[in-house]
Amino acid sequence: MNRLVSKFGKYNVAAFIIMGVGLILFLLAPTGWGVGFDSDVLGFFIFLIGLLMCGVGLSRRKSGRVKLALIALASVLSIFILTLVVASIFDWNLW
Numbered sequence: 001m002n003r004l005v006s007k008f009g010k011y012n013v014a015a016f017i018i019m020g021v022g023l024i025l026f027l028l029a030p031t032g033w034g035v036g037f038d039s040d041v042l043g044f045f046i047f048l049i050g051l052l053m054c055g056v057g058l059s060r061r062k063s064g065r066v067k068l069a070l071i072a073l074a075s076v077l078s079i080f081i082l083t084l085v086v087a088s089i090f091d092w093n094l095w
Contacts (some may be wrong), residue, residue: 009061015053022047041088048081 005013025043074083 013055015050015057019047019050022050
């Protein structure tokens, strides 16, 4: 764990752990095991928060063109993710 923290930093390791918790909650939703509520939406949003934290942590460590590329990638991915979130809220069938 110390090697991981020294390589990526405390912030990015915390983001990876948060993403892992969100992924576990998301995958446990169809089984209904361990939680008494529908955890797929909660797990999805926790995973997105961890992904956002990871992007912020990476952009703080990088400079120049890498930051610009990360910002462009985040904006393109956010359009897709926002579409999926809105579709799930309003129960739209996209496919």
